[in-house]
Amino acid sequence: MLQVELSPEEIRTAKPYRQWDMTDAEYARFTDLIGHLPTFTEVGLASGMWSEHCAYKYSKPVLRRFWTKNENVVMGPGEGAGAIRIGDGKVVVFKAESHNHPSAVEPYEGAATGVGGIIRDIFSMGAKPIAVLDSLRFGELDNPRTRQLLDQIVAGIAGYGNAIGIPTVGGETAFDPTYARNPLVNAMCVGIMDEDQLQKGRAAGVGNAILYVGAKTGRDGINGASFASGTFSDSEAADRSAVQVGDPFMEKLLVDACLEVTNDHQDILVGMQDMGAAGLVSSSVEMAGKADSGMQLDLDLVPQREPGMTPFEIMLSESQERMLLCVAAGHEDEISAIFARYGLDAVVIGRVTASHQYILTHHGETVCDIPVSSLTSDAPVYQQESRRPARLDSPAAPWQPAITDPTAAWLTLMNQPTIASKASLYGRYDAQVQTNTVVLPGSDAAVLRIKGTQRAIAVTTDSAGRFVYLDPAIGGQRTVAEAAANLVASGAAPLGITDCLNYGDPTKPEIFYELATSAAGITAATKVFNTPVISGNVSLYNETNGTAIYPTPMVGMVGVIDDLTTITTPAFKQPDDLVYLVGETTADFSGSEVQKMLTGTIGGTLPALPLTAIKDRQDHVLRAIRTHLVSAVHDISEGGLLAALAEMAFPNMLGAALKINVPAAWLFSETPGRFLITVAPAHQQAFEAALGGAAALLGTVTAAPQFTIAAADATFLAAVPDLHKAWEEGIPCRLN
Amino acid sequence: MRAAVITFPGSNCDTDLQWALQQICGIPADLIPASQDSLAGYDAVFLPGGFSYGDYLRSGAIARFSPIMGAVKQFAAAGGYVIGICNGFQILTEAGLLPGALQWNTSLHFICAPATLTVVNTATAFSNQYTENQAITLPIAHGEGNYYADPVTLADLEAHHQVVFRYRENPNGSLNDIAGITNRAGNVLGMMPHPERRVEALLGGTDGQGVFNSLAHTVKEAAVHVAG
Numbered sequence: 021m022l023q024v025e026l027s028p029e030e031i032r033t034a035k036p037y038r039q040w041d042m043t044d045a046e047y048a049r050f051t052d053l054i055g056h057l058p059t060f061t062e063v064g065l066a067s068g069m070w071s072e073h074c075a076y077k078y079s080k081p082v083l084r085r086f087w088t089k090n091e092n093v094v095m096g097p098g099e100g101a102g103a104i105r106i107g108d109g110k111v112v113v114f115k116a117e118s119h120n121h122p123s124a125v126e127p128y129e130g131a132a133t134g135v136g137g138i139i140r141d142i143f144s145m146g147a148k149p150i151a152v153l154d155s156l157r158f159g160e161l162d163n164p165r166t167r168q169l170l171d172q173i174v175a176g177i178a179g180y181g182n183a184i185g186i187p188t189v190g191g192e193t194a195f196d197p198t199y200a201r202n203p204l205v206n207a208m209c210v211g212i213m214d215e216d217q218l219q220k221g222r223a224a225g226v227g228n229a230i231l232y233v234g235a236k237t238g239r240d241g242i243n244g245a246s247f248a249s250g251t252f253s254d255s256e257a258a259d260r261s262a263v264q265v266g267d268p269f270m271e272k273l274l275v276d277a278c279l280e281v282t283n284d285h286q287d288i289l290v291g292m293q294d295m296g297a298a299g300l301v302s303s304s305v306e307m308a309g310k311a312d313s314g315m316q317l318d319l320d321l322v323p324q325r326e327p328g329m330t331p332f333e334i335m336l337s338e339s340q341e342r343m344l345l346c347v348a349a350g351h352e353d354e355i356s357a358i359f360a361r362y363g364l365d366a367v368v369i370g371r372v373t374a375s376h377q378y379i380l381t382h383h384g385e386t387v388c389d390i391p392v393s394s395l396t397s398d399a400p401v402y403q404q405e406s407r408r409p410a411r412l413d414s415p416a417a418p419w420q421p422a423i424t425d426p427t428a429a430w431l432t433l434m435n436q437p438t439i440a441s442k443a444s445l446y447g448r449y450d451a452q453v454q455t456n457t458v459v460l461p462g463s464d465a466a467v468l469r470i471k472g473t474q475r476a477i478a479v480t481t482d483s484a485g486r487f488v489y490l491d492p493a494i495g496g497q498r499t500v501a502e503a504a505a506n507l508v509a510s511g512a513a514p515l516g517i518t519d520c521l522n523y524g525d526p527t528k529p530e531i532f533y534e535l536a537t538s539a540a541g542i543t544a545a546t547k548v549f550n551t552p553v554i555s556g557n558v559s560l561y562n563e564t565n566g567t568a569i570y571p572t573p574m575v576g577m578v579g580v581i582d583d584l585t586t587i588t589t590p591a592f593k594q595p596d597d598l599v600y601l602v603g604e605t606t607a608d609f610s611g612s613e614v615q616k617m618l619t620g621t622i623g624g625t626l627p628a629l630p631l632t633a634i635k636d637r638q639d640h641v642l643r644a645i646r647t648h649l650v651s652a653v654h655d656i657s658e659g660g661l662l663a664a665l666a667e668m669a670f671p672n673m674l675g676a677a678l679k680i681n682v683p684a685a686w687l688f689s690e691t692p693g694r695f696l697i698t699v700a701p702a703h704q705q706a707f708e709a710a711l712g713g714a715a716a717l718l719g720t721v722t723a724a725p726q727f728t729i730a731a732a733d734a735t736f737l738a739a740v741p742d743l744h745k746a747w748e749e750g751i752p753c754r755l756n
Numbered sequence: 757m758r759a760a761v762i763t764f765p766g767s768n769c770d771t772d773l774q775w776a777l778q779q780i781c782g783i784p785a786d787l788i789p790a791s792q793d794s795l796a797g798y799d800a801v802f803l804p805g806g807f808s809y810g811d812y813l814r815s816g817a818i819a820r821f822s823p824i825m826g827a828v829k830q831f832a833a834a835g836g837y838v839i840g841i842c843n844g845f846q847i848l849t850e851a852g853l854l855p856g857a858l859q860w861n862t863s864l865h866f867i868c869a870p871a872t873l874t875v876v877n878t879a880t881a882f883s884n885q886y887t888e889n890q891a892i893t894l895p896i897a898h899g900e901g902n903y904y905a906d907p908v909t910l911a912d913l914e915a916h917h918q919v920v921f922r923y924r925e926n927p928n929g930s931l932n933d934i935a936g937i938t939n940r941a942g943n944v945l946g947m948m949p950h951p952e953r954r955v956e957a958l959l960g961g962t963d964g965q966g967v968f969n970s971l972a973h974t975v976k977e978a979a980v981h982v983a984g
Contacts, residue, residue, distance in 0.1 A: 182866055182868075183766070
């Protein structure tokens with residue numbers, strides 16, 4: 021994309037900013053704020069910084085209502101990532117970020133750079149990244165484009181994460197036609213550090229140096245933030261030059277060098293920030309803004325990959341693997357020498373100034389001279405119109421599956437791509453490097469021990485677009501409740517969440533309603549589960565030809581396990597262990613996997629979620645785990661009780677003989693807030709007492725790998741190897 | 757015994773190896789940058805897993821030119837123990853310290869999975885604490901672990917009992933199910949599976965300890981002989 025630099029007068033008449041999704045009104049507002057007709061560079065910077073991706077101009081009123089603080093939160097939203105205490109003087113630092121738009125256009129690099137970007141957010145805080153998770157949503161696998169997207173997105177995540185040496189330990193992958201043209205790629209990174217080493221992205225202290233570190237700046241990802249803040253359509257070719265290219269080797273060096281600086285040179289490091297969306301402009305101006313400083317940069321000093329780059333391109337390039345540091349004056353060489361040892365460029369490109377202006381020079385000319393605040397705190401915020409979508413007022417009639425052959429339905433269910441084993445995908449990720457992964461992918465949550473302590477953390481990502489589509493408020497609540505259940509099932513106490521809010525075009529009142537209402541649902545649930553939102557990101561405009569995806573907030577939750585001996589997995593351990601169901605089963609089929617499987621679509625209404633009762637039940641389960649009363653715990657979610665049972669039987673190829681006093685069809689119900697738990701016979705009494713009568717004994721684990729299930733209206737059998745085969749082949753068979 | 761673990765730019769299993777050696781097996785281990793050119797004072801040298809120099813050209817192809825590799829060659833020539841794991845194995849074949857090459861897995865995908873191996877030769881410095889034909893489980897995590905050598909080389913390897921570990925179910929297409937080999941002299945080992953990832957019950961088992969304990973045993977015995 022060749023940029024012809026127009027004069028300020030020409031900009032006013034030709035309005036080139038419209039192609040960067042900046043409106044005439046925003047241009048006028050910006051002109052007012054800076055007090056002169058903006059130059060080409062200035063208006064370009066504003067288009068990037070005022071994009072939804074950087075300014076959250078549509079979502080801010082929603083984000084402000086999140087619950088973000090409790091006694092454990094050390095750093096809430098607003099920095100590179102949030103931080104929360106886990107004990108032993110340590111904090112866990114985490115954040116999730118979407119890379120949906122780039123991955124739709126260039127799946128390998130889009131996914132790879134999504135991983136690279138979120139990792140930088142973590143070590144920019146001074147934390148050592150110890151785990152990556154990925155939450156992925158695709159269309160149906162009968163579509164060749166979807167199969168290619170899946171293969172390349174997984175390859176991109178693997179290509180980056182494996183090389184950089186951070187284990188990819190978990191996540192989720194699900195399939196629905198709504199994501200066919202707008203796949204979701206949400207990556208979460210988790211880091212660990214001592215609380216007293218926490219860094220901030222600040223450029224303070226007049227005269228202090230602004231140090232550019234890492235890869236050179238090229239013409240890749242130019243104005244990617246604006247690109248990510250637009251929709252796709254058949255009539256416009258997607259802009260591949262807006263997608264970046266990743267280099268995990270460079271980032272590996274960058275992580276190690278930056279952590280050496282934050283660990284050993286805290287006294288002379290003032291601040292550090294990743295160059296992410298809107299590249300050099302966002303990192304530098306945000307660092308100045310947060311410290312209420314001014315800044316002057318000489319763009320001729322910026323390491324550049326190719327000649328002839330314009331200020332617009334230099335400032336808005338989203339070349340990867342770059343960091344910006346603020347270093348105490350006089351200590352520049354000390355820090356540069358560290359980076360030099362890793363073979364990395366580290367160049368002083370400017371200084372913190374006493375004024376509040378953001379000044380850029382290029383070839384001896386001033387190309388930008390505007391207040392810092394015009395790009396940061398004075399960016400517009402819109403209170404959008406909100407309108408309840410008509411579909412919510414005319415829901416489909418309640419639906420119940422007619423199951424004549426429960427065994428056959430069970431086999432078909434296990435083969436559904438959303439339920440089926442994801443081993444053929446996550447088997448391509450290195451899940452064990454750094455040797456901390458106690459519970460590997462494929463469980464309710466991944467568990468990582470913290471070396472040098474008796475503690476571990478559990479991490480999960482969850483999203484439930486189907487439920488949010490049917491009822492935004494309850495869907496939002498369910499997403500949080502489900503994440504908490506996954507952690508509890510692993511033996512962890514939930515601590516906090518990060519989120520990626522994936523929605524359509526927020527300027528449509530119905531979309532804004534979905535965003536605001538589901539966020540309110542998330543807030544209500546986070547207060548009950550005591551899991552504040554400490555970081556997150558928003559991905560809007562997930563639309564093609566005017567049709568939006570299901571509203572899909574993704575929640576990444578982290579919890580702590582205080583005693584390594586209380587880590588729990590879903591696998592049946594021993595024959596004769598007792599099998600319990602915790603939580604009532606009712607006819608909850610709206611948005612269920614069985615509804616999609618049998619009708620091809622979803623519909624209906626969701627019952628209110630008894631959040632307090634669910635939390636209370638989770639607390640009881642956690643107490644039983646911590647007192648060593650259980651041998652296996654599994655949260656019941658997608659697919660219902662039978663799907664969960666099968667997953668418990670697979671690892672050790674055991675079976676179970678069970679009597680469950682509901683109709684066989686209800687075994688496919690997805691009533692939230694339930695667990696399956698196994699208990700050694702010796703602990704029967706103590707366990708039942710610990711659960712306070714909330715656990716119903718269903719039967720026992722058997723050595724024979726077979727299920728014998730007596731439901732209220734039918735008794736049926738299923739061979740575990742058959743279920744396993746259906747489950748294992750679900751995805752590979754559809755890919756070949 | 758004192759071990760050196762080489763950190764190439766892009767190595768990512770170097771600290772895992774150091775942890776396994778030091779914290780779990782009680783063997784002091786230092787991280788040595790690949791820019792260094794001396795290995796004086798060490799009884800064994802480990803080349804760790806990872807993506808040295810990004811592995812953009814071919815796994816291990818750039819690492820073999822790094823300054824430390826001159827010292828590694830001298831160290832090996834003098835009879836010192838050299839162990840390459842995963843990327844380290846790839847580097848040793850690129851450097852000519854071990855025969856053959858590691859090609860892309862037949863699936864053309866990176867594979868991270870537990871692999872069951874047979875210890876086929878327990879008469880080596882790296883496997884004497886295992887029992888003959890013992891089945892052990894170690895994780896593999898590689899894209900290029902498919903061992904290849906020409907028929908003459910392969911026959912030679914077998915004739916001299918240089919194969920130490922074989923896969924029970926071949927995950928990557930390796931000829932003769934080879935998971936790990938030594939050089940003819942028996943002081944250089946290359947293996948694709950990661951013993952350092954399997955040294956703690958908490959992380960799934962301790963089968964990997966045998967490699968480190970065998971080496972510690974060998975070094976200790978040699979010291980006794982020298983002293984005696």
